[in-house]
Amino acid sequence: MDQLGLNKELIAILRSAMRDFAQAPVRRALEQVFAADATVHLAHPLGDLSGPAALYEHAYAPLLAAFPDLERRDWIVMAGETGQGDHWVGCGGHYVGTFCAPWLDIPPTGHVAHMRFHEFYRIEAGRVVEMQAIWDIPELMMQARAWPMVPSLGREMMVPGPATQDGLVPGPRDAARADMSCRHIVDMLAHLVRHPAQGGPQVMQMERFWHPRFNWYGPAGIGTARGIAGFRNWHQIPFLSAMPDRGAHDADLVFHFFGDGDYAAVTGWPNMQQTISAGGWLGIAPAGREITLRSLDFWRLEDGLIRENWVLVDLLDIYAQLGVDVFARLREFNKARTLGPITLPGEY
Secondary structure (H helix, E strand, O other): HHHHHHHHHHHHHHHHHHHOOOOHHHHHHHHHHHEEEEEEEEEEOEEEHHHHHHHHHHHHHHHHOOOOOOEEEEEEEEEEEEOOOOOEEEEEEEEEEEEEOOOEOOOOOOOOOEEEEEEEEEEEEEEEEEEEEOOOHHHHHOOOOOOOOOOOOOOOOOOOOOOOOOOOOOOOOHHHHHHHHHHHHHHHHHOOOOOOOOOOOHHOOOHHHHHEEEEEEEEOOOOOEHHHHHHHHHHHHHHHHHHOOOOOOOHHHOOOOEEEEEEEEEEEHHHHHEEEEOOOOOOOOOOOEEEEEEEEEEEEOOOEEEEEEEEEOOHHHHHHHOOOHHHHHHHHHHHOOOOOOOEEEEEO
8 A cells, every 4th residue: 555545544543433423532543643743723713733632622522522422424535745745635524413512602403413624634654743624613603593694695505525425535546647636626726816817707717627517515604506607606706806816925825735536635724815805705894904714625526627626714714814703793693592501312
């Protein structure tokens, strides 16, 4: 087995322990998989941590307390080497369980709930030395009927895994196929950032890169769109209208692209930097402020075109940069609700 396959097996230790979540096996797996001083970047408000113990105590333990029957379900697991020579494993899926106690002041529902995750692990010498992860916390707020910001333009849904059901990419690795997938995405993005600075929508040449029936699975707060018309109307037009300098500051950023089979991924912390100079996106006023965006993405190619694209953006961090405390608004909206634990008959 090649090194990238061994890296997937390393992350499989963690995935297996989290399939039926319990404190002791998850802590053991984290200690086995992560370097003691691993850098951990999590979405707002969880923030930056160091090492597996802090990751468990500050992120996973509170989540398990809220979801006593918590489980992890991966539908994408891919690995690759970046142009910088780094080895990454990318995982996409959902955390699922019965939402029985408040988490981050989100009121519990007593019902099954799901939260999408995109998690990327950089591996050196058989250990994770860096983790970048976005958990779709707004998705959980919506299921609790506690989302305090504007409605999504796209369709909100439990985002599915790949239509081809092959997201757990098997070995042996086909390097040529992986490189072709990655090159397609890099070329597509190079054309995408030409608009609006270099011309109208035609300069993006979207038909050259995207399948006519593609699905774009955005984060909760933006939602899912289908096809070029759906993508442009429900995401791209308001996004670029508010931030027309998209791509102008890419020289200041670091991107980590890698491919595996028909899949490609990118991670960066951050990987976008632009100015909110007009309104219309997420209900945000034209603040005239430059912000950074964290976006962790997966693409699946089919017949040489992008058929599915999973995107998670740390929207809560964007609001925080603009001085909007989403969690303060959440508490105000829900202060008349019962926020204690919910006890259901039976045991977990």
